Amino acid sequence: xxxxxxxxxxxxxxxxxxxxxxxxxxxxxxxxxxxxxxxxxxxxxxxxxxxxxxxxxxxxxxxxxxxxxxxxxxxxxxxxxxxxxxxxxxxxxxxxxxxxxxxxxxxxxxxxxxxxxxxxxxxxxxxxxxxxxxxxxxxxxxxxxxxxxxxxxxxxxxxxxxxxxxxxxxxxxxxxxxxxxxxxxxxxxxxxxxxxxxxxxxxxxxxxxxxxxxxxxxxxxxxxxxxxxxxxxxxxxxxxxxxxxxxxxxxxxxxxxxxxxxxxxxxxxxxxxxxxxxxxxxxxxxxxxxxxxxxxxxxxxxxxxxxxxxxxxxxxxxxxxxxxxxxxxxxxxxxxxxxxxxxxxxxxxxxxxxxxxxxxxxxxxxxxxxxxxxxxxxxxxxxxxxxxxxxxxxxxxxxxxxxxxxxxxxxxxxxxxxxxxxxxxxxxxxxxxxxxxxxxxxxxxxxxxxxxxxxxxxxxxxxxxxxxxxxxxxxxxxxxxxxxxxxxxxxxxxxxxxxxxxxxxxxxxxxxxxxxxxxxxxxxxxxxxxxxxxxxxxxxxxxxxxxxxxxxxxxxxxxxxxxxxxxxxxxxxxxxxxxxxxxxxxxxxxxxxxxxxxxxxxxxxxxxxxxxxxxxxxxxxxxxxxxxxxxxxxxxxxxxxxxxxxxxxxxxxxxxxxxxxxxxxxxxxxxxxxxxxxxxxxxxxxxxxxxxxxxxxxxxxxxxxxxxxxxxxxxxxxxxxxxxxxxxxxxxxxxxxxxxxxxxxxxxxxxxxxxxxxxxxxx
Ligand code: BGC
Numbered sequence: 001x002x003x004x005x006x007x008x009x010x011x012x013x014x015x016x017x018x019x020x021x022x023x024x025x026x027x028x029x030x031x032x033x034x035x036x037x038x039x040x041x042x043x044x045x046x047x048x049x050x051x052x053x054x055x056x057x058x059x060x061x062x063x064x065x066x067x068x069x070x071x072x073x074x075x076x077x078x079x080x081x082x083x084x085x086x087x088x089x090x091x092x093x094x095x096x097x098x099x100x101x102x103x104x105x106x107x108x109x110x111x112x113x114x115x116x117x118x119x120x121x122x123x124x125x126x127x128x129x130x131x132x133x134x135x136x137x138x139x140x141x142x143x144x145x146x147x148x149x150x151x152x153x154x155x156x157x158x159x160x161x162x163x164x165x166x167x168x169x170x171x172x173x174x175x176x177x178x179x180x181x182x183x184x185x186x187x188x189x190x191x192x193x194x195x196x197x198x199x200x201x202x203x204x205x206x207x208x209x210x211x212x213x214x215x216x217x218x219x220x221x222x223x224x225x226x227x228x229x230x231x232x233x234x235x236x237x238x239x240x241x242x243x244x245x246x247x248x249x250x251x252x253x254x255x256x257x258x259x260x261x262x263x264x265x266x267x268x269x270x271x272x273x274x275x276x277x278x279x280x281x282x283x284x285x286x287x288x289x290x291x292x293x294x295x296x297x298x299x300x301x302x303x304x305x306x307x308x309x310x311x312x313x314x315x316x317x318x319x320x321x322x323x324x325x326x327x328x329x330x331x332x333x334x335x336x337x338x339x340x341x342x343x344x345x346x347x348x349x350x351x352x353x354x355x356x357x358x359x360x361x362x363x364x365x366x367x368x369x370x371x372x373x374x375x376x377x378x379x380x381x382x383x384x385x386x387x388x389x390x391x392x393x394x395x396x397x398x399x400x401x402x403x404x405x406x407x408x409x410x411x412x413x414x415x416x417x418x419x420x421x422x423x424x425x426x427x428x429x430x431x432x433x434x435x436x437x438x439x440x441x442x443x444x445x446x447x448x449x450x451x452x453x454x455x456x457x458x459x460x461x462x463x464x465x466x467x468x469x470x471x472x473x474x475x476x477x478x479x480x481x482x483x484x485x486x487x488x489x490x491x492x493x494x495x496x497x498x499x500x501x502x503x504x505x506x507x508x509x510x511x512x513x514x515x516x517x518x519x520x521x522x523x524x525x526x527x528x529x530x531x532x533x534x535x536x537x538x539x540x541x542x543x544x545x546x547x548x549x550x551x552x553x554x555x556x557x558x559x560x561x562x563x564x565x566x567x568x569x570x571x572x573x574x575x576x577x578x579x580x581x582x583x584x585x586x587x588x589x590x591x592x593x594x595x596x597x598x599x600x601x602x603x604x605x606x607x608x609x610x611x612x613x614x615x616x617x618x619x620x621x622x623x624x625x626x627x628x629x630x631x632x633x634x635x636x637x638x639x640x641x642x643x644x645x646x647x648x649x650x651x652x653x654x655x656x657x658x659x660x661x662x663x664x665x666x667x668x669x670x671x672x673x674x675x676x677x678x679x680x681x682x683x684x685x686x687x688x689x690x691x692x693x694x695x696x697x698x699x700x701x702x703x704x705x706x707x708x709x710x711x712x713x714x715x716x717x718x719x720x721x722x723x724x725x726x727x728x729x730x731x732x733x734x735x736x737x738x739x740x741x742x743x744x745x746x747x748x749x750x751x752x753x754x755x756x757x758x759x760x761x762x763x
Pocket of ligand 1: 235
């Protein structure tokens with residue numbers, strides 16, 4: 001059915017419903033919506049199931065055991081696949097999940113989750129993409145498009161600022177408006193506008209005093225400014241102030257109250273005038289339309305190819321794992337050499353996180369078996385136990401150290417045990433279990449090359465980083481993660497993943513350390529915009545591994561071919577050459593920082609990236625499109641984004657730290673609106689403004705004198721007077737300056753600014 005026809009049918013159905021039926025349609029009873037076909041023959045219930053690492057389709061909707069789900073492909077966790085930085089691949093992942101949803105008769109997948117990794121302790125970091133909103137938004141938009149291309153709905157969650165598990169149901173996030181928009185809401189904006197998910201899920205927490213499910217700030221932004229036109233559902237049991245939520249665009253509670261209760265509640269709200277029938281209808285209409293669209297795409301006989309999906313999971317994991325270190329090219333392993341595999345995790349892999357994203361894998365592969373499939377001379381020792389028994393661990397350590405003699409290299413499978421990383425609680429530390437750290441250091445002391453393959457959903461400290469030869473960050477690789485890790489270790493795949501988060505040297509280095517997880521009521525985002533790499537970069541603070549870092553078995557050269565930055569097209573163009581001996585992929589990253597004079601430091605931000613493939617010796621000219629907000633900042637006073645006139649430094653690199661090329665550009669066509677409160681000091685930061693002011697102050701000698709003082713050597717005059725004198729203050733000291741003159745001057749200067757074209761430095 002055409003979308004216009006669906007809308008028409010939805011309207012028709014709505015007209016036949018009583019208030020009580022409409023009320024019931026605002027509530028979804030555990031996974032399936034209310035028995036709605038009794039209300040109208042054309043209405044059928046719809047089914048939601050969790051993602052985002054695969055389909056978590058409960059066998060029985062009322063099953064208490066959340067892990068009793070049908071088998072499906074367990075894909076790598078989002079923290080893993082974000083490392084691919086590969087838009088096309090993430091689109092394909094969406095398609096694959098969409099196909100599985102079709103077979104399982106799931107109408108909407110509760111994924112993707114795009115909350116930012118504010119603290120390394122966040123319990124659900126493995127379910128989230130990154131500490132960066134641009135990377136998150138780009139990938140999540142593709143994920144949504146991929147799922148929805150199969151006719152299945154995607155549900156973007158958790159809107160918004162749900163960055164911790166501690167007291168997630170009620171914590172009040174206190175955050176300044178600029179940070180909220182520049183970071184945490186930005187991660188949602190592209191997925192909403194480009195991905196156009198059929199559903200958005202509000203978060204549990206409060207933001208600046210309002211629960212997300214009823215927050216006018218969040219819901220109005222979503223509906224009115226971003227033009228979102230789908231279902232807005234609460235997270236489980238997270239409906240607060242239902243009336244207020246519905247007024248601002250909420251449409252569905254999950255799982256919701258019983259039919260009778262919600263019918264009563266809605267009647268009361270209508271009577272009290274807290275919602276109007278029109279608002280109720282608008283909400284219900286979204287849900288009806290959603291149900292009709294879902295029915296339209298339901299295809300009972302659909303079957304996907306399980307083996308092909310498993311192979312895709314392997315490809316995705318192989319493209320996402322990150323080679324952090326590779327001293328003396330210890331990797332790739334030679335298939336003939338003697339390799340000692342160490343660690344219980346090689347037998348019992350850690351491949352996914354806990355909670356609502358947990359998948360019952362179709363075909364789980366085991367690292368040791370996969371190592372044996374590829375290597376001819378593989379030995380194994382357990383090394384440590386995951387249950388942490390100290391006596392046994394000491395015995396295993398001794399056994400391992402005795403075993404190393406006959407092998408050329410040692411591969412330790414290490415990682416974070418299962419129960420540490422889950423929805424519902426945060427981590428207490430980012431350390432690996434002490435027996436694993438002890439074992440790795442002791443093995444490194446033996447003088448043989450030690451390679452560590454890590455399994456974890458989020459960052460860990462690596463006290464032995466400088467002692468080992470190589471580190472492969474496998475993250476949580478899903479059911480085919482073991483195959484992908486072996487592919488990389490043996491060089492069947494050339495690694496091309498890059499970190500989507502910073503690995504700090506230790507937890508206390510993290511900027512949110514002093515503000516996480518807040519007190520019993522509130523968490524204050526005291527670090528503001530400086531989360532993750534933005535902080536480490538601004539302070540030039542050492543990290544274990546920086547954001548965007550990831551090695552390859554080949555090398556890439558970056559060259560400026562003369563038109564690095566095109567401001568009109570908003571592109572960066574570079575020539576990249578594969579200077580090594582293997583085919584490989586490189587992720588070209590573009591960062592920007594606005595030069596701020598007389599302001600606090602401004603953060604560096606990722607504004608573009610492109611992943612390319614190159615054969616040995618091959619070169620490509622690559623044009624990277626910049627984010628449309630590259631030269632914009634959020635103005636909290638005016639509650640809007642604006643293009644800011646300034647000098648911007650653009651950095652082209654292979655990670656946030658490994659900058660290969662850079663260029664400064666000047667933006668002159670932005671709006672920096674001059675008002676009567678603007679100070680001379682601020683205004684003269686705008687290129688050409690001093691000369692303009694000199695002209696307009698000519699008939700006003702006292703004002704002119706203050707302006708000229710800003711050129712004097714004495715800082716007391718130059719700086720202090722500059723910031724003291726606004727048009728308002730000048731009016732008080734310069735009798736010739738009347739309100740009318742000021743208005744005319746402001747109008748003139750703003751007009752000249754608007755007409756000022758050409759942004760390149762030196763124009
Ligand atoms: C989680 C959501 C999930 C929902 C349903 C909630 O606890 O926060 O991400 O979709 O449960 O399982």
